[in-house]
Amino acid sequence: xxxITEDKLTEMEGLALGLVKTLxxxxxxxxxxxxxxxxxxxxxxxxxxxYPLVKRLAKAGYISGEKARTGKRKSTLYRLTxxxxxxxxxxxxxxxxxxxPGFDPLRSRxxxxxxxxxxxxxxxxxxxxxxxxxxxxxPLSAKHSTERFRALHNSWLKQRLAWLGRLKALIAAGKI
Amino acid sequence: xxxITEDKLTEMEGLALGLVKTLxxxxxxxxxxxxxxxxxxxxxxxxxxxYPLVKRLAKAGYISGEKARTGKRKSTLYRLTxxxxxxxxxxxxxxxxxxxPGFDPLRSRxxxxxxxxxxxxxxxxxxxxxxxxxxxxxPLSAKHSTERFRALHNSWLKQRLAWLGRLKALIAAGKI
DNA sequence: TACTGCATGTAATGAGTTACATGATTAC
DNA sequence: GTAATCATGTAACTCATTACATGCAGTA
Numbered sequence: 316x317x318x319i320t321e322d323k324l325t326e327m328e329g330l331a332l333g334l335v336k337t338l339x340x341x342x343x344x345x346x347x348x349x350x351x352x353x354x355x356x357x358x359x360x361x362x363x364x365x366y367p368l369v370k371r372l373a374k375a376g377y378i379s380g381e382k383a384r385t386g387k388r389k390s391t392l393y394r395l396t397x398x399x400x401x402x403x404x405x406x407x408x409x410x411x412x413x414x415x416p417g418f419d420p421l422r423s424r425x426x427x428x429x430x431x432x433x434x435x436x437x438x439x440x441x442x443x444x445x446x447x448x449x450x451x452x453x454p455l456s457a458k459h460s461t462e463r464f465r466a467l468h469n470s471w472l473k474q475r476l477a478w479l480g481r482l483k484a485l486i487a488a489g490k491i
Numbered sequence: 492x493x494x495i496t497e498d499k500l501t502e503m504e505g506l507a508l509g510l511v512k513t514l515x516x517x518x519x520x521x522x523x524x525x526x527x528x529x530x531x532x533x534x535x536x537x538x539x540x541x542y543p544l545v546k547r548l549a550k551a552g553y554i555s556g557e558k559a560r561t562g563k564r565k566s567t568l569y570r571l572t573x574x575x576x577x578x579x580x581x582x583x584x585x586x587x588x589x590x591x592p593g594f595d596p597l598r599s600r601x602x603x604x605x606x607x608x609x610x611x612x613x614x615x616x617x618x619x620x621x622x623x624x625x626x627x628x629x630p631l632s633a634k635h636s637t638e639r640f641r642a643l644h645n646s647w648l649k650q651r652l653a654w655l656g657r658l659k660a661l662i663a664a665g666k667i
Numbered sequence: 668t669a670c671t672g673c674a675t676g677t678a679a680t681g682a683g684t685t686a687c688a689t690g691a692t693t694a695c
Numbered sequence: 696g697t698a699a700t701c702a703t704g705t706a707a708c709t710c711a712t713t714a715c716a717t718g719c720a721g722t723a
Contacts (some may be wrong), residue, residue: 325682326599328614330540333603339694344702357594364683366704390702404607407600410618412506416647418533418594423502424583426507426643431580442586450590467602471592474654483648490642503711514674540711542676564719566674673707673720681712 327358329406331368332399335378339390343369352460354450354468357418369393377402421475425482429491436486444479447472503534505582507544508575511554516568519545528636530626530644545569553578597651601658605667612662620655623648629652 316476325333334349335341343366350360372378380391384450392397406412421443428436451472460468485491500508510525518547519542526536530592548554553575556567573580592598597619604612633638636644661667 326594326596327683330599330603332607336606337603342702343704347702355592355594356690357591359684361684362702362704363706367682379678385701386646388702397623404611407603407607408611408615408623410615412561413597413600413615413619414622415533417596417598418502418531418532420502420593421589422590422643422647423506423643426508426640427583429639430509430512431583435580439584439586439589446586446590452532455596463605463667464602466661467598470654470657470661471598474650474657477653478646481650482643485642485646491639501710518674519676523674536672537712538676539678539713543710561673562720564674577702671720671722673718675717677716678714679712680714682710684707684709685703686706686708688705689703690701691696692699694699 323409324402324406326412327364327368328372329403330358331365331372332377332395332403333407335372335393336395336400336403339394340381340383342390342392344390372399391458425491428486440479440483440486447476447479451476499585500578500582501657502588503540503544504548505579506534506577507541507548507594508553508571509583511548511569512571512576515570516557516559517570518566518568520566548575601667604662616655616659616662623652623655626650 327475330350331346334346338345338349347360347362347365350358350365353360369378373380373393376396378393379396380393383390383392424439428439431439451469482491506526507522510522514521514525522545523536523538523541526534526541529536545554549556549569552572554569555572556569559566559568600615604615607615627645658667
């Protein structure tokens with residue numbers, strides 16, 4: 316994915332520390348659920364990803380776990396340690412990483428849209444626009460998502476639609 | 492990464508087919524260079540990724556290679572096959588995939604920005620804005636990039652800056 | 668001659684995916 | 696009682712990463 320430099324957290328590690336900080340005391344299961352709830356399919360939140368990740372972070376001393384139990388059910392609840400907090404801050408405030416365009420399925424496709432016929436292209440853009448509008452009016456898996464998260468995602472959707480409009484103008488002008 | 496369903500191309504495979512279609516006849520090396528030239532650090536274009544990928548695509552019959560030589564130097568040049576073209580079209584026009592938010596380092600960080608102090612947050616946003624402006628005035632590795640590609644990337648940068656402005660307003664309103 | 672770029676690969680490693688497996692608890 | 700959810704994990708597999716290795720060709 317993007318382990319760019321050593322001594323730096325990967326994107327998933329940084330996000331995980333932030334989730335622990337937000338949800339603490341948090342179980343690995345809760346982290347997995349939070350990842351899975353993300354609107355991006357990029358973060359699957361699969362157990363096979365999250366449990367080893369949590370172990371790595373605990374081993375590195377960024378989070379510490381205390382065993383808890385409810386009746387006969389046992390679980391481990393994690394909290395952010397001071398060193399974990401410092402690593403998280405460094406990750407979050409890393410400007411070089413933050414300005415990276417990342418990975419955008421729509422952008423990928425737009426870079427090659429001229430390879431299909433204008434009819435297909437226009438139909439595709441119309442469908443994308445409709446689909447984006449639909450997700451916008453969705454309750455957006457409102458169960459666990461916070462107000463802040465929804466506000467962020469909505470603003471992202473809004474600008475995405477604005478971008479689509481700009482792209483259509485560029486296409487009409489023959490620039491894309 | 493994002494092998495969502497079987498019988499569907501991954502994002503990298505779809506992009507690779509599109510690159511072959513654009514550059515054909517194209518060597519694996521040329522594809523690697525095209526990936527590496529992407530503004531997103533996500534596509535490293537490393538030999539260890541591209542050569543096996545090209546072999547997979549050739550084995551599946553999506554591209555076909557003809558051996559070529561310049562003097563003593565030999566290389567294999569690939570072209571898109573009809574079935575490869577069909578797969579590429581399906582990949583490109585996949586609306587469900589296209590509307591996926593993907594992976595965005597800035598969005599990831601913004602979802603957790605409330606976990607740092609307002610001072611650090613504001614300094615971070617100012618730095619991001621400056622850095623984005625700088626990349627915008629860059630020649631942007633103009634050697635191989637086409638006009639269309641530059642137009643697309645510039646429009647993306649423009650909307651990214653617009654989004655930053657919107658985010659600042661949301662933060663000021665206490666919504667993020 | 669030496670350096671840079673073209674061109675092709677492989678090996679070890681790291682990390683995520685799907686799928687499987689187990690068991691406790693809660694809601695209907 | 697049974698289905699869904701909480702909770703934890705492992706195993707096989709896929710695939711990208713870094714680093715290495717080789718050799719030809721053009722240029723300073």
